[in-house]
Amino acid sequence: MSQSTHLDQVTIRFAGDSGDGMQLTGTQFTNTTAMVGNDLSTLPDYPAEIRAPAGTLFGVSGFQLQFSSHEIHTPGDQVDVLVAMNPAALKVNLQHLRDNGIIIANADAFSIRNLKLAGYEQNPLEDGSLEGFQLFSVPITRLTREALVDVAMSSRDKDRSKNFFALGITYWMFSRPLEVTLKWIEEKFAGKPELIEANKKALNAGYSYALATEVFTTTYTVEKAKTAPGTYRKITGNEAVSLGLIVAAEKSGRPLFLGGYPITPASDILHILAKYRHYDVKTFQAEDEIAGVGSAIGASYSGALGVTASSGPGIALKSEFIGYAVMTEIPLVVINVQRGGPSTGLPTKTEQADLFQAFYGRNGEAPLPIVAAKSPADCFQTAMEAAHMAIKFATPVFLLTDGYLANGAEPWLIPDVADIPEIKEPLALAGEEYLPYKRDPKTLARTMAVPGTEGLEHRLGGLEKEDLTGNVSYDPENHHNMVRLRRKKVEKVAGFIPPPDFSGEERGVLLIISWGSTYGTVFSAVEEARKQGRQLSWIHLRWINPLPEMLGKLIHNFKHVLVPEINAGQLVKIIRAEYLVDARGFDRVRGLPLQTHELVEEISSYFEEQ
Amino acid sequence: MNTIETLEQKEKKYTKEDFTSDQEVRWCPGCGDYSILAQMRRLLPDLGVKKENVVFVSGIGCSSRFPYYMDTYGLHGIHGRAPALASGIKLANPDLTVFVITGDGDALSIGGNHFIHLCRRNIDVTVLLFNNRIYGLTKGQYSPTSERGKITKSSPYGSLEEPFNPVKMALAAGATFVARSMDRDPKHLEATLLEAARHKGTSFVEIYQNCNIFNDGAFEKYTNIKTRFDNVVYLKNEQEYRFGRENDKHLFWDGHRFRVEEWKATEKPLTHTTDNLPASMEFALAELSELEDFPVPVGVFRKRQAETYDALLTKQIEEVKKSKGQGDLQKLLESGNTWHVD
Known part of the structure; x- marks a missing residue:
């Protein structure tokens, strides 16, 4: 018995x-x-x-x-x-x-x-x-x-x-x-x-x-877990990204277009979206990664929500086109399901080592907003936010997930579609006075006029453009001004995104700054450390560019800043450069999620040295 | 575009000025590109589409500045990738009339992969390849269509490469409309481009275009009115392959290859057909431009009706909607196993 x-x-x-x-x-x-x-x-x-x-x-x-x-x-x-x-x-x-x-x-x-x-x-x-x-x-x-x-x-x-x-x-x-x-x-x-x-x-x-x-x-x-009431399902990150994109497309009134090329661990996004023709989803399996992003930009230019999904090696190939979308200011969502690198690396394993690639991996001054999902289910919300900001600011947006989020699963409280806000960002209409690069003063975003709109015919391209008209310009001061405008536009995104998760006191010994899929591990480690009596604070970034405004003040209130990542220290360098603080990294690059107990030990070391 | 719109269009017919943008044209004086631009502006009023539905997409190179000079929608892309942009534009909005403007380096070197896949998919866009057999914008390196032995800055002892034949590539890649024309034969160019634009599916036109700075006279033999008729055979549907200043020669097909023979009025002549030429003849015809002692074929090699990718995609969406019903977002989110917590 x-x-x-x-x-x-x-x-x-x-x-x-x-x-x-x-x-x-x-x-x-x-x-x-x-x-x-x-x-x-x-x-x-x-x-x-x-x-x-x-x-x-x-x-x-x-x-x-x-x-x-x-x-x-x-x-x-x-x-x-x-x-x-x-x-x-x-x-x-x-x-x-x-x-x-x-x-x-x-x-x-x-x-x-x-x-x-x-x-x-x-x-x-x-x-x-x-x-x-x-x-x-x-x-x-x-x-x-x-x-x-x-x-x-x-x-x-x-x-x-x-x-x-x-x-x-x-x-x-x-x-x-x-x-x-x-x-x-x-x-x-x-x-x-x-x-x-x-x-x-x-x-x-x-x-x-x-x-x-x-x-x-x-x-x-x-026993059953005590969770919020509602209807649940199990969801993986790739599923959640796909559903988020479909909902964002419908809420924005722009049909979804995915231009992609098979690559591990991102292919499931292509597979999933290919099933939804009856939701007006157009998927295009292109001849290569470059054509994948190119077709997505073309589709966005025609008024669709253009998306491309890949992993590090594919993103490397897309870089020139992503810079082109920065220059022409055409909406685009670029999904990087990060895997172990460099080169072919560890195709089926997880890593966070493409953050620099997202930040800096283009020629010229080419800033763009970057958001990273924190859990498999969070990929849904993150995809919607990425799409919204891409459309609102007429910019490419990087959406970072990784192999762990993409294939990992968790329960998801299914939202009521009616509660999800519309994404109403207007296009220029026939009969309007139209200057392709006239900007909304609140967002510094330009308004798109799509082909088929009578009287608004205009030309765009990757050459530097004159402010307002968009005509080709080699004028030195104009270029200086446009470089600044494109950067400021990305900074303005900060006013339209949710604040980061923050817990703990606003000053103290240790502030942990994390991003992306380490959320779960850091959550558990912080919980464990607090049980051990450590007073620490934690901020988890979903939007990494722009960095949250609150962080600038907050970060100087702590003796130590610790940035755990599954890379050799990338966000930590950005934090150090941005805020001039002696932030330290905690990195384990094994193709696997960080382990909770290792991070707890690391946290303890900051308290023991006092 | 429906019929009513087209009729309305005819009532307020455009002129070439309607398609001329306010931008100053910046090609070198004497460049063959001017002629192509002029013919395009001239033919668009005859195409019968609204100008707001026209999009010119280009890559990088001298030719790729073309969209700036057309008062339509235009996208000056990146090197070699115009077919990718054009595919997305057309698939997202199949009502648009999309042109790809490209050059020999843009389409056949850096963009070779996109070019062949565009042809293969038969997406309804019209590709104009300005072939001047040289890199002009980077100031004179040999291109994938330069002849072997070409002396250029990047091949001071002569290039070691066999050139591509763009027509052969387009035929092999499955383009459903394939033609060749010349900058210095404006009437033929205009008519060919109009026919290409009207064709449903990927239309490809190779245009012999003179670069008078870096490769002057590359096509002189074919374009000069004095030598043209001995060196060019104009392809016309249902007509013989006759050529020569006196129209005294023709191409004879011996079952394996073409031969140049004296034209004899008595024989039963071989005539050109654009929609079902046997592959062997189609390929042999395309190859003539590579051979000594043969005229270069100019005109339409192939014009074949086939379903376009864009139309098939639209059809597939309708079919899936018919079988599964228009998608419902709430159902989508709740698909799979769900459970409820009170």
């Missing part, structure tokens, strides 16, 4: 070969966990190779998920439960498992060959090296085959269902219902009855095995 234990929060990691379906398994666990009402945060962590050689260390694909009965902000530092489908998965992930953590291993995959591939000389399931952990060694492959004995398919095909068997074990262990996944199997494999049967049977068999055998003595329950 098993006993049931209440837990506040659990971190589970599914790991296996990149062909083992670990992303799918993790996503199913996530969907079910969302439906039972836990707060959650996920971290898919997979190799760039689609099917790396089976059994190898570099071919291990992982999916980590933290779920909780209270609000959480990270996918977890340390893993409580590790599902290892082969020796390589165990070897790669054991370092993340906490002391006395649970291992569920597929014993059948621990063959001599696989052990050798993973670099084990002896079988760790048998040699006692895993003492100190709770090891459940389960013959998952064999049990799956037995469960599917009546299903008419080859052993090889039956083995593909073994991830559902493993999922079934974890569902029992954490008292999850099977319905969400059973329904998903039916929809996913519609028209392939033998796959539906096999996967359902494997899932049920895994659940029953855990229930019936006396191997597992404990089930765990994690």
